[in-house]
Amino acid sequence: MKSLEKAQPVRTLAKAPLLRGLSAEALEEVAAKATEKKVRAGGTLFREGEPASALYLMLEGRVKLTQVAADGHEVILRFVGPGDAVAALALFGDAAYPVTAGAVSDSVLMAWHRDVLQELFQHHPPLAVNAMRLLSERLREVQERFRELATERVAQRIARALLRLVRQVGRRVEGGVLIDLTLSRQDLAELTGTTLYTVSRVLSEWEGQGILESGRAKVVVKRPHALVAIAEDLAPGTEGRVEGRG
Amino acid sequence: MKSLEKAQPVRTLAKAPLLRGLSAEALEEVAAKATEKKVRAGGTLFREGEPASALYLMLEGRVKLTQVAADGHEVILRFVGPGDAVAALALFGDAAYPVTAGAVSDSVLMAWHRDVLQELFQHHPPLAVNAMRLLSERLREVQERFRELATERVAQRIARALLRLVRQVGRRVEGGVLIDLTLSRQDLAELTGTTLYTVSRVLSEWEGQGILESGRAKVVVKRPHALVAIAEDLAPGTEGRVEGRG
DNA sequence: CGTGCCCTTGAAGATCTTCAAACGCAGTGG
């Protein structure tokens, strides 16, 4: 059924950013020390606040990293797919997971427990460097989104979120690029810090302008360039917006 | 004059989180390979977009990390003080600084250039672990603030920002805790994703309620507990707010 | 004593949320 969810598995471990640059033997050792973990769609890998016991590397499927506010409001920090690492902070004994990781589709992951992990990091310095690079990339991305949330309005943020998803999980289909995961209005709202109602209105308008097509938890971007224009707050190609900010 | 700006210098390098756990000799080697850098208040350490050439460790002073949006809107990501490291991503050749680092007060820093840095990381594994821990702490904090920005309203966010600053640079004074840096309404607005006008109104109200005292670029928190109540969206101690959200 | 910077406050209005109601497709069961 849900062919949307079929993300390509990682064929060669060596391609995962976390493991890049490791020698063949090192790769083998690292792989040997991992355990495999499977999570069904809807299941949870770990929850915010739990002690961080393992680092994961995704092989198949899709996982969503979220935080929940005291009042129940949920925020999506990131989607993670094959090749991506999750929970780099598992290295540090005292830490708790800062997010909840829930499987959006049936997922398969490699897992390294903390003790194993520390040993591996000792023996394979490139691993540490890779992990640091991943961490700093994440940091950069979150900082960027923080700035966006602080300075931009909803339509811009939604445009940016869609563009990111296109880059991350876009799949060419006739007439545009399909965002290749189940993505409800609510999901988009939680990605951009708004409500599902506002997302719905904005998408409706864009659909009217021929920028995209959207259905039940599905989005196909037909004119990415138009989204870029909106994200960058340029004069829109068609017309659409009323006026700049005074 | 500006006694506000006098943050205590780091006496012992070993206390800096970045260098913790290094042996005495290692410390000495690491210190020997650093160069000293001074920046006057108002000066710039590095700018967003420049190639990241060095990692810094602050000894004295205070530095502000900011991002600027295309339309000129500025966002403050973090204040950095003695003992804190800046620009951990300098390790990676290709990277550009994701933020601008401006000195808020006269500052003194140790600097390690990229090549030296990579060598040091090779020879002193604890350094890499420390750096990773720092990165993951930053990540956690930014994610937290992201969630706040996405789910909370302005007053809550300002309360949280003040509480963080109290923890970070609070100094007991008679009648409360002084936030020990030059902090204008504009600064607070850039920390919380709002405008200086809104900050002014909120602070005025809190001042009226006896929660804090504020003057020209200065804030003294008199009743931190009240701020906590506001940050957590509890019923305020005095009265103040109209009603919860729907 | 002036000048600059920061702060305050009012008023108007834009933007976004909230609530309510209804639509429509997908999968289910009769």
Next chain:
DNA sequence: CCACTGCGTTTGAAGATCTTCAAGGGCACG
């Protein structure tokens, strides 16, 4: 085969929240 039901979506209307603009006040420093 059709109706039913659930869930995601749409849309209107009302209103809260926050921004924007404008004007003025006041403290610090030269």
